[in-house]
Amino acid sequence: MPSLVKDRRRLNRPVLVGAVLAAWVLIWIPTRGLDTLGLSPADLTPLHHWLNDVNDTVGANRNSSPFFLYFVNEIRAAVDSFVTFLQDLIAQPSYGRPVPVLGWLGVVAVVAYLSWAFAGWKPAVLAAAGFVFFGLQGLWEESMDTLALTLGAVVISLLIGIPLGIWAGLSDRFHRLVTPVLDFMQTMPTFVYLAPLTLLFLIGPASATIATLIYAMPPAIRLTAHGIRSVPRSAVEATESLGATGWQKLTGVLLPLSKRTIVLGVNQTIMAALSMVTIAALIDAPGLGKTVIKALQTLDVGTAFNAGLAIVVMAVVLDRVTTAAGDRARRTGRPSRFRRPLLAVFAVAAGVCCYLSYTYFWAAEFPDDVSIGSDLSKGADAVARWAQEDLSTATEALKNAVTYALLNPLEALLVQSPWWLVGAVAVLLAVLLGGVRAAITTAVCVALLIGAGLWQDSMTTLAMTIVATVMVMLLGVLFGVWMGRNRLADRIVRPVLDAGQTMPAFVYLVPFLALFSATRFTAIVAAVVFAAPVAIKIVADGVRAIPAATAEAATAAGSSAWQMITKVQLPMARSSLTLAANQGLIYVLSMVVVGGLVGAGALGYDVVAGFSQGQLYGKGLAAGAAIVVLGIMLDRIARASSPSKGSNHP
Amino acid sequence: MKLLRLTATATLTALALTACGGEKIGETPAAGGSAPAQDCGAFNLAVNPWVGYEANAAVIAYVAEKNLGCKVTKKDLKEEIAWQGFGTGEVDAIVENWGHDDLRKKYIDEQKTAVAAGETGNKGVIGWYVAPWMAAQYPDITDWNNLNKYAEQFKTSESGDKGQLLDGDPSFVTNDEALVKNLKLNYKVVYAGSEAALITAFRQSEAKKTPLIGYFYEPQWFLSELKLVKINLPKYETGCDADAAKIACDYPEYVLDKIVSKKFADANGPAYKLVKAFTWTNDDQNLVAKYISEDKLSADDAAKKWVEANPDKVKAWLAQ
Numbered sequence: 001m002p003s004l005v006k007d008r009r010r011l012n013r014p015v016l017v018g019a020v021l022a023a024w025v026l027i028w029i030p031t032r033g034l035d036t037l038g039l040s041p042a043d044l045t046p047l048h049h050w051l052n053d054v055n056d057t058v059g060a061n062r063n064s065s066p067f068f069l070y071f072v073n074e075i076r077a078a079v080d081s082f083v084t085f086l087q088d089l090i091a092q093p094s095y096g097r098p099v100p101v102l103g104w105l106g107v108v109a110v111v112a113y114l115s116w117a118f119a120g121w122k123p124a125v126l127a128a129a130g131f132v133f134f135g136l137q138g139l140w141e142e143s144m145d146t147l148a149l150t151l152g153a154v155v156i157s158l159l160i161g162i163p164l165g166i167w168a169g170l171s172d173r174f175h176r177l178v179t180p181v182l183d184f185m186q187t188m189p190t191f192v193y194l195a196p197l198t199l200l201f202l203i204g205p206a207s208a209t210i211a212t213l214i215y216a217m218p219p220a221i222r223l224t225a226h227g228i229r230s231v232p233r234s235a236v237e238a239t240e241s242l243g244a245t246g247w248q249k250l251t252g253v254l255l256p257l258s259k260r261t262i263v264l265g266v267n268q269t270i271m272a273a274l275s276m277v278t279i280a281a282l283i284d285a286p287g288l289g290k291t292v293i294k295a296l297q298t299l300d301v302g303t304a305f306n307a308g309l310a311i312v313v314m315a316v317v318l319d320r321v322t323t324a325a326g327d328r329a330r331r332t333g334r335p336s337r338f339r340r341p342l343l344a345v346f347a348v349a350a351g352v353c354c355y356l357s358y359t360y361f362w363a364a365e366f367p368d369d370v371s372i373g374s375d376l377s378k379g380a381d382a383v384a385r386w387a388q389e390d391l392s393t394a395t396e397a398l399k400n401a402v403t404y405a406l407l408n409p410l411e412a413l414l415v416q417s418p419w420w421l422v423g424a425v426a427v428l429l430a431v432l433l434g435g436v437r438a439a440i441t442t443a444v445c446v447a448l449l450i451g452a453g454l455w456q457d458s459m460t461t462l463a464m465t466i467v468a469t470v471m472v473m474l475l476g477v478l479f480g481v482w483m484g485r486n487r488l489a490d491r492i493v494r495p496v497l498d499a500g501q502t503m504p505a506f507v508y509l510v511p512f513l514a515l516f517s518a519t520r521f522t523a524i525v526a527a528v529v530f531a532a533p534v535a536i537k538i539v540a541d542g543v544r545a546i547p548a549a550t551a552e553a554a555t556a557a558g559s560s561a562w563q564m565i566t567k568v569q570l571p572m573a574r575s576s577l578t579l580a581a582n583q584g585l586i587y588v589l590s591m592v593v594v595g596g597l598v599g600a601g602a603l604g605y606d607v608v609a610g611f612s613q614g615q616l617y618g619k620g621l622a623a624g625a626a627i628v629v630l631g632i633m634l635d636r637i638a639r640a641s642s643p644s645k646g647s648n649h650p
Numbered sequence: 651m652k653l654l655r656l657t658a659t660a661t662l663t664a665l666a667l668t669a670c671g672g673e674k675i676g677e678t679p680a681a682g683g684s685a686p687a688q689d690c691g692a693f694n695l696a697v698n699p700w701v702g703y704e705a706n707a708a709v710i711a712y713v714a715e716k717n718l719g720c721k722v723t724k725k726d727l728k729e730e731i732a733w734q735g736f737g738t739g740e741v742d743a744i745v746e747n748w749g750h751d752d753l754r755k756k757y758i759d760e761q762k763t764a765v766a767a768g769e770t771g772n773k774g775v776i777g778w779y780v781a782p783w784m785a786a787q788y789p790d791i792t793d794w795n796n797l798n799k800y801a802e803q804f805k806t807s808e809s810g811d812k813g814q815l816l817d818g819d820p821s822f823v824t825n826d827e828a829l830v831k832n833l834k835l836n837y838k839v840v841y842a843g844s845e846a847a848l849i850t851a852f853r854q855s856e857a858k859k860t861p862l863i864g865y866f867y868e869p870q871w872f873l874s875e876l877k878l879v880k881i882n883l884p885k886y887e888t889g890c891d892a893d894a895a896k897i898a899c900d901y902p903e904y905v906l907d908k909i910v911s912k913k914f915a916d917a918n919g920p921a922y923k924l925v926k927a928f929t930w931t932n933d934d935q936n937l938v939a940k941y942i943s944e945d946k947l948s949a950d951d952a953a954k955k956w957v958e959a960n961p962d963k964v965k966a967w968l969a970q
Contacts, residue, residue, distance in 0.1 A: 040827050041827065041841065042824070042827060042828075042894070056756065059734065059737065059756075059761070060760075060761055062737060062738060063737070063738075097675060097676065098675065099675060195728075195730055195731055195734070198731050198734060198735075199734055199738075202735075202738050202740050203725055203727065203731065203735050203738070203740040203741070204740070281726065282699075282726075282727075282728055282731075283727065283728075283731060284725045284726050284727055290726055293699065293726070294726075296846055297699055297700060297701050297704070297845070297846075297943075298701060298871065298942065298943035298944075299846055299849055299850065300943075300946070358675070359674055359675060360672045360673065360674060360675065361672060361673045361674070361675055362672040362673070363672075364675060388854070388857075389857070392854065392858065393858075399807060400807050403807040403808075404807065408807075509844075509846060509847075510846055510850055513846065513847050513850040513851070514850050514854055517806065517851060517854070518808075518816060518840070518842035518843065518847040518848075518850070518851050519806070519807055519808050520808065521807070595843075596820075596841075596843045597843040597844040597846075597847065598843055598847050599808065599840065599841065599842050599843055599847060600843065601840065601841045601843070604843070605818070605841045605843050608820045608843055608844075609820035611728065611730070611820075612729070612730065612820040612821040613730070613752075613820065613821070613823070614730055614733075614750075614752050614753055614756065615752045617730075
């Protein structure tokens, strides 16, 4: 591209964007309140009624339609028996025994053995310690139920996801086809499809597993495809020139070379599955999620925290083990000569532990006299109470400052503008930032939001989403740069980030409500807690990936730390910043529904109410779709405007 | 090789330990065989997510298990999904139903998969409430006519220049937007979105003495912690809520009842008879709810405590 054009664009773009925004405000002043397309929470549009009717028809035909009798019911039976088998194995009394087949000792031994064999010593110790911790928390059975359900969902996700991912990696057409479907699966709020799922697959482990895998499968497909697409062309061409068949090419070159990315996909699938634990509990999924939900009913923060902590520990263990296994998959050093005999010896030891836990009560049921669960609960309770009583005055002030200075003006602009004004601004911005294609997508998305009958709610939610994403990026840059420059900081902060990502929101909703009241700001804070860790991690990795030589050169030239950050590290990590903003946004959107539970109103509340009240079902579904549409619109504009587009694909 | 030997020794030691190692699984007779030999069979009880419901379910499940020998499976489900379960045969009974005319119409009248099984004896009240300190300081606030006088105090960051009326456990029907409009109140309805949000808001209101008015309901365990005071809206009269957009009266008193699946009712087994006969007072429910929420007893222990203290009531249910 001639540099002249590029320079002109760079010069003009911010000016034009500024002009569009200024024009928006100027037109807003005389037209505010016109054509805002408001719809009160109890009102429905014909589309919503129609969706209700569809839902009712499906329900009425559940027991007579051959589609259900011969197709859906078969899937249900297969998934049900698979997950129930896993539960019988490690979690629930089974086969006429008062305890599961494998008791705690056996499970700990098997987990430690597998972690050691695939990942190494350190992950194995961590895994064993983590699993013993579940027992100490007094949550052994619940944890194993959660583990069984998660494993079930992950195994099925991988069985389907990896082949689909390979296909998407090999075929551009399939890749284009599947990407929006995956976007849909990841951003459609689970609340929307929980009720229909139980209608299709009945109440029980099958529905819970399927709800989980809808959300957990996309990373497996995406990352497998990405791994295969990233294999260097030269390697593929070399095998082609040797006359390899398609199958040989796949198993000999593509899969081995993309192994590490695929393992990352497995890792992300596990994380996604664990993030569904509490929501699946709403349709009777067994395990830790139930403990959290039950505790929330009595606002028992301590008990919820204890169970939430178990989910965090499980996530951290599974994350570290799979990550280490992925790193090992990349290394090609020769194994030590002790490895083979050790594999055998440890296998025998694990086998003995399994036998013991099958045979003796002491090894089957975790001893309950060493519980630290109630101490953990009490500690969390005390901290929460202290925060609510002593901090809430300061936090109210913070809430008011952000709401009045930032959120309310932005919301006024978005919500009170006529729909055609906001639509025109969005399309113009898309043209300026992304180009014609992005503009067409944006126009379609605007039309869909209006068609869903939820324009005004969408704008309210959009205002919150923008504020939350800005906060996420501020934190992302601040902490990301710090962690990228400082290993020690990284080591200290990272577990906190893991906890933020995996601690179920239901655990901290009650303290947050006490600190910030039932407001839009509370919803924003909850979204930031969940979304900031991803942004921070991506920025930190980006900063760290800058070649040491560059940094040294800058230091040698006498740059101060501030110059180093602003002139070298941030500009060079620019593609990471874009990715962080994109992921941060997606994560913020996935918290819209949780926001609806704490005072956000708008789309989040529509979805929650649709889940709770039959006559609002159709509206909830439309609101869920509106969230997806918002996500696609913002993502496409951001992606089209990103300077690094397509750089991942050689 | 040293490591190898160490591991082998450890394994052998472990094996040796098993020789003296504790009680074997399967040696002791299976527990719980003492239930009366009666043909009750499986009983799938839906548990909706609030403590009052859990209290009903706990007691019914306890009696069904201990006195009738049923195999009770409790399923934690939201109302909608529990009703759906009647048709698919996954749910036998719902034991605290709040109105839900739309679901009645759909499942009882149209799909004919559910039938009503009588009242629970509990009365449900819905309305607007304030924390006790407010009612004490501003006694006339309980009359809706005075609400506009206080609107200024209830302003928050969410309500703009109007007073905030905190609404919205999404599970319950609300007429509040229409009420605010038709009673010409200078308030804005703000949707808290969950019971936890409402309870936390009232708790903070009392603790910090900050003004708050919001939607709430009884029986509810939280009221035994903090006795909220109900605002008197224009009295409910039959038919005054016929047109949703024109509602200008208080909520009706809900007669809470039990709903069972058609199949379960037709089979007329002991569990069905128990569900049908079950009835108790708001005080009974509040007590069991308190055991669960404040004393942190398990549902089963809470039920046991109540059943042992009230043998006559239980006997009356079983006699029918």
